[in-house]
Amino acid sequence: MKTTRRFLMGAAAGLALAGMVFGGSSADAKTLKIAAIVQSLNTEYNVLWADAAKAHPALADGTATLTVLDGRQDVLTQSNLFDTAITEKYDAIIFIPVDIDAGNEPIERAKAAGIPVFGSNTMVSNTALYDAYINSNDVEAGEMLAKAVIDKAGPQAKVVILEGMLGQSAQVQRLEGIQKVLKENPGVTILEQNTANWSRAEAITLMENFLTSHGDAIQGVLAENDEMAVGAIEGIRNHGLDPKTVPVAGVDGIKDALEAVKRGEQSMSILQDANGQAQGAIDLALHKIVGDSYKPRAAVWDVNGGKLAWNDGKDQHYYVPWLAVTSENVDKVLVGN
Amino acid sequence: MVSASQSMSGMSLGKFIARYGIVISFILLFVVLSLASPNFLSTNNLLNVLRQVSMNGVLAVGMTFVILTAGIDLSIGSLLALAGAVAASLVTGADAFNPLLAVAAGVAVGALCGAVNGGLIAYFKVPAFVATLGMLSVARGATLLYSGGRPIPNLSLEFRWLGQGLVLGIPVPVIIFAIVFAVAAIVLRYSIYGRRVYAVGGNPRSAKTSGINTSGIIFSVYVIMGALAGLAGVMLTARTTSALPQAGIGYELDAIAAVVIGGTSLTGGIGRIGYTLVGVLIIGMISNGLDLMGVSSYYQQIIKGSIIVLAVLIDRSRAGRE
Numbered sequence: 001m002k003t004t005r006r007f008l009m010g011a012a013a014g015l016a017l018a019g020m021v022f023g024g025s026s027a028d029a030k031t032l033k034i035a036a037i038v039q040s041l042n043t044e045y046n047v048l049w050a051d052a053a054k055a056h057p058a059l060a061d062g063t064a065t066l067t068v069l070d071g072r073q074d075v076l077t078q079s080n081l082f083d084t085a086i087t088e089k090y091d092a093i094i095f096i097p098v099d100i101d102a103g104n105e106p107i108e109r110a111k112a113a114g115i116p117v118f119g120s121n122t123m124v125s126n127t128a129l130y131d132a133y134i135n136s137n138d139v140e141a142g143e144m145l146a147k148a149v150i151d152k153a154g155p156q157a158k159v160v161i162l163e164g165m166l167g168q169s170a171q172v173q174r175l176e177g178i179q180k181v182l183k184e185n186p187g188v189t190i191l192e193q194n195t196a197n198w199s200r201a202e203a204i205t206l207m208e209n210f211l212t213s214h215g216d217a218i219q220g221v222l223a224e225n226d227e228m229a230v231g232a233i234e235g236i237r238n239h240g241l242d243p244k245t246v247p248v249a250g251v252d253g254i255k256d257a258l259e260a261v262k263r264g265e266q267s268m269s270i271l272q273d274a275n276g277q278a279q280g281a282i283d284l285a286l287h288k289i290v291g292d293s294y295k296p297r298a299a300v301w302d303v304n305g306g307k308l309a310w311n312d313g314k315d316q317h318y319y320v321p322w323l324a325v326t327s328e329n330v331d332k333v334l335v336g337n
Numbered sequence: 338m339v340s341a342s343q344s345m346s347g348m349s350l351g352k353f354i355a356r357y358g359i360v361i362s363f364i365l366l367f368v369v370l371s372l373a374s375p376n377f378l379s380t381n382n383l384l385n386v387l388r389q390v391s392m393n394g395v396l397a398v399g400m401t402f403v404i405l406t407a408g409i410d411l412s413i414g415s416l417l418a419l420a421g422a423v424a425a426s427l428v429t430g431a432d433a434f435n436p437l438l439a440v441a442a443g444v445a446v447g448a449l450c451g452a453v454n455g456g457l458i459a460y461f462k463v464p465a466f467v468a469t470l471g472m473l474s475v476a477r478g479a480t481l482l483y484s485g486g487r488p489i490p491n492l493s494l495e496f497r498w499l500g501q502g503l504v505l506g507i508p509v510p511v512i513i514f515a516i517v518f519a520v521a522a523i524v525l526r527y528s529i530y531g532r533r534v535y536a537v538g539g540n541p542r543s544a545k546t547s548g549i550n551t552s553g554i555i556f557s558v559y560v561i562m563g564a565l566a567g568l569a570g571v572m573l574t575a576r577t578t579s580a581l582p583q584a585g586i587g588y589e590l591d592a593i594a595a596v597v598i599g600g601t602s603l604t605g606g607i608g609r610i611g612y613t614l615v616g617v618l619i620i621g622m623i624s625n626g627l628d629l630m631g632v633s634s635y636y637q638q639i640i641k642g643s644i645i646v647l648a649v650l651i652d653r654s655r656a657g658r659e
Contacts, residue, residue, distance in 0.1 A: 167581070
């Protein structure tokens, strides 16, 4: 009996693995292999990003294959995934780092192994390591969201700030943008400022606690991402207030936030173009490997009718423009998604 | 009963397979992965796997001591982060101290927290689950407080060598893990202390009547666990080049899983540290192998979870019969 059970366990593990292996797609030897090491496939933006990346036309026509590797919001996991990508001799790595500083060293390792690394979405501190990188200007997003709230709540508003995971580039830079606007508006008071780690659940709790301390003195909420903006709206509702009376702004353009904008509960969501960042990064990678004969395919580029100048792929840094979504254009954006 | 002291001679084939089932599973997994991914067997990748498992390995060694006494330690992920932050603060910026001082500080912080755990469990009879659950929260809070909630970057090169360096082509974390493992294996197998750990976990009452200071033994295993969690925190920080306040979340699960897959009984007294090593390697190989094949992390979690539950099922059915 004991024997059988031991065997069963081994066999189960083996079979499960074999299923994964032989069920998976086998790469043609000549197609280019790109690995995308993302932050975490538990966050909506990363999933949107990954889905957009997988929809790149160069994958459909067999020019390249893309493997999305999940960093599980853990720097060590991401570091290990770099080892994996190097071992598997990928032709290029696209990287969304969990941490701004801890992300530098794995890139150095990949470069030492001769694999080009491209940034997308969030950045490491030493951007010189990238062959090229494409993101949106987070300082600008911070400015936009602060202005949106102050426009609604007035120049004497008392506001709270919900911060992302401390130390990540998006948090650092969006806060920088917020502070820039606050400096220009000395009448605005910050009642509270704390991290909800990008998380909706944490933001609900944090907002409820803020409201317990300050009640309806809170006249505006600056959320560094949409998950937290949606959480804040929920917290406001739980406290018995009407979310429509408290301006809330967030960044990313996730579905729930757009719906909240449509209902008039969220003043503005600043849409981060996942499509542009993901497909743009793949274009940059393929251009690097293939050379000038490669023509970019993503819709974000000017050569394909978008707003971002391709400039023959020669730049090291590309900024994907933001789209401010308010009640005026939300219907159009929702249809587009 | 399969115990460490049992003689190996005169074993039937069935018994052999029963005892070495975990090793057979390991070999099976190894073969499957080698066939599935051409790069799995490369020296570089095998060294990668060893380096990747070294931190969980160090944690799992400590966890083996704890579980052998029928205890559990849920706080190690937080201890690791706290020790990492303390160590990093000593080697950051221009006036970096000697990295060995940082290692000592990290290990000491871990051991101190472990002593609090052990004291509560051994002398105040707080259930291990509760005491270490409390420490999980306390140490995480202390980490955030100590670091101001921000990562501690710019660590000295000498310190980072502990996570990234090579000696004769072998990664330093692997060497640290090998030393920790060897010492623990010798202690558990050949020392009086080791036999007492087994005795306390197997039957605390008879251990007490035979004159063993059971409270002292229980206290000590949590100090060992804490010190090793501190060491793992230092290794992790050196590897990732900055101390992150949110590091190590969930690491206790992988350490417990490695021990349990290795067949150590959660009810204490039964188990071998050698099999813990096999458990550590199985978990590391699953992650690495599935990553190499590009299998979605969603599946990986399902596979890992299933294997852990299967291992405990086997343990339960065996315990029920014997």
